[in-house]
Structures are given as structure tokens and as C-alpha cells.
Amino acid sequence: GENVEQHPSTLSVQEGDSAVIKCTYSDSASNYFPWYKQELGKRPQLIIDIRSNVGEKKDQRIAVTLNKTAKHFSLHITETQPEDSAVYFCAAETNAGKSTFGDGTTLTVKP
Amino acid sequence: GAGVSQSPRYKVAKRGQDVALRCDPISGHVSLFWYQQALGQGPEFLTYFQNEAQLDKSGLPSDRFFAERPEGSVSTLKIQRTQQEDSAVYLCASSFGGIGETQYFGPGTRLLVL
Numbered sequence: 384g385e386n387v388e389q390h391p392s393t394l395s396v397q398e399g400d401s402a403v404i405k406c407t408y409s410d411s412a413s414n415y416f417p418w419y420k421q422e423l424g425k426r427p428q429l430i431i432d433i434r435s436n437v438g439e440k441k442d443q444r445i446a447v448t449l450n451k452t453a454k455h456f457s458l459h460i461t462e463t464q465p466e467d468s469a470v471y472f473c474a475a476e477t478n479a480g481k482s483t484f485g486d487g488t489t490l491t492v493k494p
Numbered sequence: 495g496a497g498v499s500q501s502p503r504y505k506v507a508k509r510g511q512d513v514a515l516r517c518d519p520i521s522g523h524v525s526l527f528w529y530q531q532a533l534g535q536g537p538e539f540l541t542y543f544q545n546e547a548q549l550d551k552s553g554l555p556s557d558r559f560f561a562e563r564p565e566g567s568v569s570t571l572k573i574q575r576t577q578q579e580d581s582a583v584y585l586c587a588s589s590f591g592g593i594g595e596t597q598y599f600g601p602g603t604r605l606l607v608l
Contacts, residue, residue: 389536415594426585426599427537434594472536480525480593481550484536 385410387475389485396463397493404488406473407455413475413483416449416456421470421487430471431458463492496520498600500586506606507576515571515603519588526569527597528561529585537585543569544592555580576607 386409396402408416414435419427433440433447433456440447444463449456460467470489476482499518507513519526525544529537530553539553545566554561558577563569573580583604587597 417597419599426601428599429596432596474536476594478593479550480527480542480544481539481552482527482537482597483539484529487534487536 385413385475385477385481385483387473387483387485389473389488391488392486393489393491395491395493398463398465400463402458402460402463402467402490402492404458404471404473404490405455406457406475406485407453408475408483409454410475410477410483411454412477412479414478415476416447417474417476417482418447418458419472419474421472423469427472460490463490465492465494468492498586498588498598500584500600500603502603503601504604504606506608509576509578509607511576511607512572512574513576513605515573515584515605517569517571517586517588517600519567519569519586520590520598521567523588523590523598524566525589525592525595525597526563527587527589528569528571529587530555531583531585531602533582540571540584573605576605578607581605581607 417432421427446459528540541551543563583602586600589595
């Protein structure tokens with residue numbers, strides 16, 4: 384089955400700095416890669432996603448890159464703000480609808 | 495409109511009890527997913543419905559877990575003879591179409607088995 388590894392598990396940055404979270408996956412059948420933000424005690428919320436026919440996608444301060452050959456994808460957050468502090472999860476979904484999540488990255492943005 | 499809702503939000507069960515967790519997806523959403531999230535970990539896939547058809551149940555941990563969506567809308571996840579290791583947050587998500595579409599998560603049901 385699919386295996387998704389996410390790094391780092393914790394990340395602390397100063398406000399205004401950039402943050403990068405990386406994920407690798409194993410199943411070449413995976414073709415949809417969403418990123419979720421989950422605040423403590425809350426539900427996961429989609430922040431950005433990318434499909435396997437695209438290499439990069441950007442939405443304001445958030446960008447995702449995908450290297451399908453190497454089977455890795457990354458989340459980039461620029462100009463971080465304290466409200467970006469949360470747990471971030473990557474996921475890989477196959478064309479059969481099954482999603483596998485990473486173990487999460489706890490991002491802390493220090494004011 | 496209303497998002498995905500789940501009930502109950504919290505459930506305490508004694509070991510051996512049966513529990514039923516309910517998910518109300520966003521109206522008109524075809525696909526519905528159940529996940530189990532242990533503390534400090536990412537959600538783990540349990541099962542997936544498209545309308546009333548259960549297309550994948552490979553993530554259900556044992557035959558004590560059963561999910562249904564008889565009319566293609568509301569879904570129920572049932573856990574029989576609960577064990578302590580079943581303690582987790584159970585998340586439901588729905589999406590408008592099929593695969594590769596945005597999943598909208600519910601608030602989850604936090605299950606504690608004593």
C-alpha cells in the first residue's frame with residue numbers, strides 16, 4: 384500500500400520567515416496531493432492541493448511543488464504569520480479514492 | 495451552506511459496548527470518507543462510499559467495524575465490542591464528486607473507551 388513520509392515533525396520559524404514542509408510517497412498510482420491545516424481540537428481544512436499533471440501551484444503566500452519522478456512534494460509558506468501556527472498534514476490519494484496522510488508537522492511561528 | 499456535521503461530538507464507552515457514530519455530509523456530496531485519527535497522528539483511512547456503494551473498506555481495522563450509507567446521504571460507523579485501542583477521533587469527510595476532489599471534514603467524534 385501507499386506510504387507517506389513527512390518532514391520535519393516540528394518546525395519553528397520567526398514571523399516573516401519562510402517555512403517548508405516535505406513529503407514523499409511510494410505509490411506511483413497516487414495522483415492527487417492535498418495539504419491540510421489542523422488547529423488544536425479542530426477539523427482538518429484544505430489549504431492547497433496539486434494534481435499529478437501539474438508541477439507547481441501557488442495561492443498567495445502558499446505554494447506546493449510536485450516532483451512526480453522522485454515521488455515527493457513540498458509545501459512552501461512565505462511571510463509566515465503567528466496565525467499560521469498549526470499542524471500541517473500532507474496526503475496522497477490514489478485514483479481509487481484512498482488517501483494516505485503523513486504524520487503531520489507542527490509549525491510554530493514566533494512573533 | 496451547512497458543512498459536514500457529526501454526532502455525537504464526544505462518546506465515552508465501556509469496553510465491550512457497541513457504539514454508533516453518525517455523519518451528515520454536505521447536501522449533494524456524492525463521496526463520503528471515514529478516517530480514524532489517533533492523538534498526534536494523521537488521519538488514517540477507514541472506508542469510502544460513492545453514493546450508497548461502499549467502494550473501499552480496506553482500512554477498517556477489524557470485523558468489529560462496520561459502516562453504511564443506505565440512502566447515499568447520512569452514514570453511520572458502528573463499532574461493536576469496543577476495545578481501548580479504539581479510542582481516537584473519528585473524522586468524516588465528503589466531496590462533491592468522486593476521486594481527486596476537495597474533501598470537507600466534519601468536526602469529528604472523540605471516542606474514549608474505558
